[in-house]
Amino acid sequence: MNAPAQIRQDAALSPAQTLWDLTGDDMGAVDALILERMQSSVGMIPDLAQHLVGAGGKRLRPLLTVTAAQLCNYEGDAHHKLAAAVEFIHSATLLHDDVVDESALRRGKKPANLIWGNSASILVGDFLFARAFNLMVETGSMEALGILSNASSVIAEGEVQQLAALRNLAMTEADYMRVIEAKTAALFAAATEVAPVIAQRPVAERDALREYGLKLGLAFQLVDDALDYGGMASALGKSVGDDFREGKMTLPVIRSLQTASDDDKAFWRRVIVDHDQKDVDLEKAVSMLRTSGALESTMELAKQYSQDAADALDVFQQSSLRDTLKDLAGFVVARIS
Amino acid sequence: MNAPAQIRQDAALSPAQTLWDLTGDDMGAVDALILERMQSSVGMIPDLAQHLVGAGGKRLRPLLTVTAAQLCNYEGDAHHKLAAAVEFIHSATLLHDDVVDESALRRGKKPANLIWGNSASILVGDFLFARAFNLMVETGSMEALGILSNASSVIAEGEVQQLAALRNLAMTEADYMRVIEAKTAALFAAATEVAPVIAQRPVAERDALREYGLKLGLAFQLVDDALDYGGMASALGKSVGDDFREGKMTLPVIRSLQTASDDDKAFWRRVIVDHDQKDVDLEKAVSMLRTSGALESTMELAKQYSQDAADALDVFQQSSLRDTLKDLAGFVVARIS
Numbered sequence: 001m002n003a004p005a006q007i008r009q010d011a012a013l014s015p016a017q018t019l020w021d022l023t024g025d026d027m028g029a030v031d032a033l034i035l036e037r038m039q040s041s042v043g044m045i046p047d048l049a050q051h052l053v054g055a056g057g058k059r060l061r062p063l064l065t066v067t068a069a070q071l072c073n074y075e076g077d078a079h080h081k082l083a084a085a086v087e088f089i090h091s092a093t094l095l096h097d098d099v100v101d102e103s104a105l106r107r108g109k110k111p112a113n114l115i116w117g118n119s120a121s122i123l124v125g126d127f128l129f130a131r132a133f134n135l136m137v138e139t140g141s142m143e144a145l146g147i148l149s150n151a152s153s154v155i156a157e158g159e160v161q162q163l164a165a166l167r168n169l170a171m172t173e174a175d176y177m178r179v180i181e182a183k184t185a186a187l188f189a190a191a192t193e194v195a196p197v198i199a200q201r202p203v204a205e206r207d208a209l210r211e212y213g214l215k216l217g218l219a220f221q222l223v224d225d226a227l228d229y230g231g232m233a234s235a236l237g238k239s240v241g242d243d244f245r246e247g248k249m250t251l252p253v254i255r256s257l258q259t260a261s262d263d264d265k266a267f268w269r270r271v272i273v274d275h276d277q278k279d280v281d282l283e284k285a286v287s288m289l290r291t292s293g294a295l296e297s298t299m300e301l302a303k304q305y306s307q308d309a310a311d312a313l314d315v316f317q318q319s320s321l322r323d324t325l326k327d328l329a330g331f332v333v334a335r336i337s
Numbered sequence: 338m339n340a341p342a343q344i345r346q347d348a349a350l351s352p353a354q355t356l357w358d359l360t361g362d363d364m365g366a367v368d369a370l371i372l373e374r375m376q377s378s379v380g381m382i383p384d385l386a387q388h389l390v391g392a393g394g395k396r397l398r399p400l401l402t403v404t405a406a407q408l409c410n411y412e413g414d415a416h417h418k419l420a421a422a423v424e425f426i427h428s429a430t431l432l433h434d435d436v437v438d439e440s441a442l443r444r445g446k447k448p449a450n451l452i453w454g455n456s457a458s459i460l461v462g463d464f465l466f467a468r469a470f471n472l473m474v475e476t477g478s479m480e481a482l483g484i485l486s487n488a489s490s491v492i493a494e495g496e497v498q499q500l501a502a503l504r505n506l507a508m509t510e511a512d513y514m515r516v517i518e519a520k521t522a523a524l525f526a527a528a529t530e531v532a533p534v535i536a537q538r539p540v541a542e543r544d545a546l547r548e549y550g551l552k553l554g555l556a557f558q559l560v561d562d563a564l565d566y567g568g569m570a571s572a573l574g575k576s577v578g579d580d581f582r583e584g585k586m587t588l589p590v591i592r593s594l595q596t597a598s599d600d601d602k603a604f605w606r607r608v609i610v611d612h613d614q615k616d617v618d619l620e621k622a623v624s625m626l627r628t629s630g631a632l633e634s635t636m637e638l639a640k641q642y643s644q645d646a647a648d649a650l651d652v653f654q655q656s657s658l659r660d661t662l663k664d665l666a667g668f669v670v671a672r673i674s
Contacts, residue, residue, distance in 0.1 A: 040494055040497075041494075042494050042497045042498045042501065043501070044497050044500070044501050045494065045497055092463075093463075096459050096460065096463060099455070099456070099459060100455075100456040100459060100460065118436070118437075118455075119436070119437040119500050120497065120500060122433050122436060122437060122459055123433065123437065123493055123496045123497045123500060124493075124497060126429075126430075126433060126466070126489075126492075126493040126496070127490055127493035127494060127497065129463070129466065129489075129493075130486060130489035130490035130492075130493055131490050133470055133482070133486035133489065133490075134483075134486050134487060134490055136486075137479060137482050137483045137486050140479060142474060142477060142479060145470070145474050145482065146471075146474045149467060149470035149471050149473075149474050150471060152463075152466075152467035152470065153464055153467035153468050153470075153471055155463075155467075156460055156461075156463040156464035156466075156467050157377055157378075157379050157382065157464060159460045159463070160377075160379045160381055160382055160457065160460045160461060160464065161379045163381070163456050163457060163460060164379065164380070164381050
């Protein structure tokens with residue numbers, strides 16, 4: 001019997017832990033900066049921000065910025081500010097997502113909107129987003145600002161597209177790929193791309209790091225979407241079924257529909273379009289996604305992107321940093337059994 | 338009998354109309370840019386944005402940026418982008434405010450969240466906010482970016498502070514002034530301050546235009562808060578009573594409480610703190626705010642700020658632009674009878 005998704009995800013962070021260690025004091029500096037810049041005389045802001053972004057987060061995206069900066073031999077301290085900005089953008093998105101998705105749990109933790117209310121989550125999200133731009137301005141890098149502000153509008157576009165496609169069985173694989181590239185991979189790509197930019201590295205390194213972040217982000221989201229149906233495991237963890245309950249169209253469902261019988265199509269229409277779900281339906285859905293091979297093919301695609309991400313780093317000389325980034329890409333897809 | 342607040346507000350825009358005319362093609366260029374940059378292949382975005390920010394808006398804030406730029410003899414075209422960015426930040430704030438306030442009407446118009454839903458309003462707000470930063474990046478002015486990103490985090494802070502003070506009779510006048518400076522005046526101040534910055538004008542002009550925007554914004558919000566109780570007029574317009582219904586503490590209520598009898602305090606406690614409101618309560622509240630002199634003293638304060646705004650422009654030589662900006666400050670407080 002497999003552990004719930006939550007536990008497997010945490011266990012999968014070991015190359016991330018290695019990167020925290022390899023990058024020395026950098027992530028400590030980023031943590032301190034995050035804590036400093038989420039402060040405000042309006043007490044509700046640090047309270048709510050602490051819940052989401054306070055000490056103890058895995059900080060995957062800022063870790064990518066910091067690691068990429070070291071890989072590019074960057075010697076200033078703008079990467080700390082950009083890493084903190086990336087985490088703030090991500091946190092703002094999560095706060096707004098929780099209101100939009102009406103999630104009951106986020107990674108097994110009660111979302112902020114269920115504690116402080118939707119209004120506070122919306123406004124503190126806005127605050128963190130604005131603070132991200134304050135941090136970027138301080139770096140003085142207009143190019144980094146361009147990359148991250150562009151990613152921010154792409155993320156919002158992806159979120160709106162996902163919302164518009166909710167409960168729509170006609171969503172295509174191409175639509176889905178556009179959504180996950182926008183809502184997830186764009187920020188991973190920006191997080192890695194800003195590092196060679198501030199380090200003024202050649203365009204080949206910039207392209208490589210952007211490609212790494214983009215493909216890693218795609219793999220990450222595909223795995224997330226497969227894990228929402230329990231992945232290939234036989235037992236269902238606690239954080240399974242969110243997408244199903246929300247009527248979100250993800251690749252496992254889209255691929256399963258491609259080969260579905262009329263009966264199966266009627267099932268998906270009822271649970272997704274009509275949003276008429278019974279207790280046993282999630283289990284039935286998981287079983288259909290497994291027997292149709294949809295979950296397996298989703299994982300196969302994630303593995304391809306993970307491999308693409310790792311390969312993109314071949315323009316860099318061999319080093320512990322480079323190889324641990326490659327390992328990280330492998331672990332992102334290994335977190336599913 | 339007076340016209341409803343809505344009509345009086347529109348009628349009060351004539352110096353704004355004069356500024357549209359005096360600034361030649363600038364506002365046409367800003368309109369075109371706003372229309373262009375709110376586009377997206379995700380159809381829900383331009384649909385919703387059009388409702389809020391499409392042609393026909395009064396564009397008070399971008400008009401300030403454009404006028405200030407001309408007053409500073411600015412000759413580039415960055416002011417169009419900054420003006421559009423200011424309008425996008427304002428629009429994003431409105432979209433999120435409507436979700437937070439649960440308003441039934443905004444200036445007599447159905448708010449976007451009641452047509453497209455809260456989720457769409459949140460996400461399209463995020464999109465417009467990000468697009469604002471895209472525009473700012475294009476200007477290449479890091480200083481303007483600093484001013485507007487700082488204003489953005491101050492606005493969010495003010496909104497959270499206002500939320501935290503909801504239904505709290507203990508809110509002080511100082512608290513209230515901090516809230517309106519943050520949520521309203523900060524963006525007016527930034528809208529005018531960016532102009533001398535891109536025009537590379539002396540610090541005295543920058544200080545003067547920032548001061549003008551700040552004081553104009555304070556006057557504007559004070560008038561708005563007085564108008565929510567019908568101002569000094571005897572008839573109540575359609576958009577009256579929003580703050581009252583939401584339990585928002587504004588200066589008229591705060592000042593009325595300062596001299597209230599025990600009975601009157603019990604009334605305010607019931608309608609604001611306990612949120613127990615009967616049909617006749619709004620009329621009773623308006624009557625109390627009038628007889629206590631609270632509405633009048635709120636208007637007096639607005640007039641002082643309006644005068645401060647006009648006076649701040651004395652560092653500039655006499656010109657039609659300068660004098661119409663002064664007139665605009667006068668008209669903002671004249672829109673209440």
